[in-house]
Amino acid sequence: MKVLSFEPPEPFATQIGQSVILNGKLRSNLPLSLRCTLRGSIEGTFVRIERSAHIEANSCTVQNAVIAGCFTGRIKAVDSLVFLPSSHISADIYTARLQIIEGATFEGGIEMPGFSATDDVTGTSH
Template structure:
């Protein structure tokens, strides 16, 4: 008896260099941003802001790595990693925080073991 084969999509959503988006994004998977986003992002996976990526808005996600620029409010239910090339201006709330030497962080940080994971259709303040 033959089985239906449905390949799992392990590729992350990608916003490429030179791409500019104004609006909100919701995803159940990971997202990599090498372009520019002005809006809000909700991800049940990892948000990765590449070295040339910029995000202005509010982000709620499970994990986050920032190599580029972020300006806004960031809520991460597990681990937030600010890499050496990152520039973060805003407020963060996370369970765990890693900051490499050279990273720039200006704002406030609230660490709590029980940060609520992002949910689909979660309300983001506008």
């Protein structure tokens, strides 16, 4: 199994601190580190939702995401999505690669290209 990266290929261009509350649309072409409270939508390349963040996103569309904080809503991570042990996620997600690390909590739906609900993901035959 390929281990997914927790860090972007370049340094975080923007870091939004814990005391910030945002309502609306956040868009960036460079890596984002979020420690804030956000209600709205996110578009970006690499987004890291830190442990102190509380995100309610009706839409989050990114290339890659790492979640260590609280996330509620919908997320489309085109390449990869990682849930760290401190994360609390209640969302419907769409991603090509998903890694959920022990200790993370997740409730919601998962859609992955190339897989259907009837696929045998255990690798065993019936």
